Amino acid sequence: MAAGAVRPQTLRVTALREIRADHDAHSIALYQAYAPTIAEPAVAAGRFVPPFSRGRMTWIKPSFRWLMHRSNWARKPGQERVLEVRITRDGWERALAAATLTTAGPAAVAKAAVHVQWDPERSLSGAALNHYSIQVGIGRGVIDELVDEWTVSITDLTPRVRKIADLVRSGRTAQATRLLPPERRYPLDPSLARRLGMS
Template identity: 35%
Template structure:
């Protein structure tokens, strides 16, 4: 009588399922977004993200603290002409925490969704998407994305940005090195300056953690 071999249980990740990891210093944190060349050039030149008339303050824009997730979303800047320039946007810790405090997760705790009657969400949106490594492999934990809606909140967000840097060349060089050296390690890429040293950005406010669903059980989310 044949038996079906049992599959080994996956090794739990030592990294919490929902955790914010980012490049930051004592005062500022770096977020990423990709734009077309016209918007990006004007933004870097003037240090104002909305310097180009092509930038629409009426549209939702998604910002990310994860370098790897930005690379995945934009295909290292090669995926879409409208995302062919990657910008690093630096803001103060206090402003970042304000954005988090105003956010509501797109995939809500089932109890919250039932209590709210399944109504559509407005304002700042929070998504927890599967994190990637810089070689685009999916990891066993999540990465935060913050959706900034159009209108007044977008204007407030634009005023938070204190520095804009074009990091497209870094993304493309990273892709070139990975393609040419498949066995290259993350530590080697860090030494080359192609992968930032992202650390855990702690969110200590329990109310904000609850709004973001950071302490929900793994996978305890409901699709809109």
């Protein structure tokens, strides 16, 4: 390459199924939407407390944009508050190691402690993209670990969500994009990735 020439940038191709998340060496950020009656006590305590129910499956998602699609930018009834639930990477990977894909047979899914489902990732406008985002359903037998051992912090992102939504609605997509949480590929052991149906 000649002196002073600009080296071409290599663009990473997004795999059909991969985990993209805001993560550091010790924790990973996951997103959930709740009614204020559940969200406010959880934020105050820094962990889930009643009336949060440990008796039903709870779904955690590392894709912020997917949850925005699911909760209609915190406008869907019962999902008016968006929380960042940061948990340990050890807990996250233990959950994945115990997971069964929802495409497995009904008997396998029924007895699974953790469910994994892949859904089309979403753009800021809510359009389905050509790659998938992971959802992880934590069953009753594992929720105690999620709440008591894995949770590092709970942060209310609702004001940020509303600001991004206003920018998207007004066509200021570039400004909205700059406010999104940073999400990059989360590395997994290849054997676990294969079990989860990742490409």
